Amino acid sequence: QLQLQESGPGLVAPSETLSLTCTVSGESLINDGFFWDWIRQPPGKGLEWIGSIFHRGVTYYNPSFASRVSISVDPSKNQFSLRLTSVTAADTAVYYCALTPAVPRGRYDSWGQGTMVAVSS
């Protein structure tokens, strides 16, 4: 059974880097049929797509994050990771990892439970 589980610090200081990892079980990250994405939901707001990675290293990012975001994959651990630099209070959110089929890309069939990250000193 496919499961995704986010992990990482629940508190990050302003101007620092937010780093989260998603551990996948029940499916291989090197499956050509899937992309692996990060999505977040700030308190009281809607969901926001952050970015996407294919196991061969192809990435797509939401332009609203400009150059602050990077997503990487570690097939040996069946994990993929999110890195968001120069965080502010506006980056406080529940962060989700999710799976989307390669075709059609963008429909999220499976999600993790989410992890809350607060940006505060």
Add this chain to the structure above:
Amino acid sequence: DIQMTQSPSILSASVGDRVTITCRASQNINSWLAWYQLKPGKAPKLLISKASTLETGVPSRFSGSGSGTEFTLTISSLQPDDFASYHCQQYRINPWAFGQGTRVEVK
């Protein structure tokens, strides 16, 4: 970028009520629309894809309709497990965009 607008933001209803949530896209997305159910502390659940395709295991009281820019999610008879938030999402053009969500609460 495509903007998604949901209404209402909050919907108060009782068990057994018929509930309808509307989602509008700022431009034509054909039928590339998904609906998700979110509950605190749980993994979001895909309910409907391609505007009207019910996902496996989703109760038949859920239905979706629409194309182009106007879409609806209907729950024909609200059940206790359905009190949650519902979010639409377009996946026609990247960056994928979500609506702001509709919280269905007990009346």
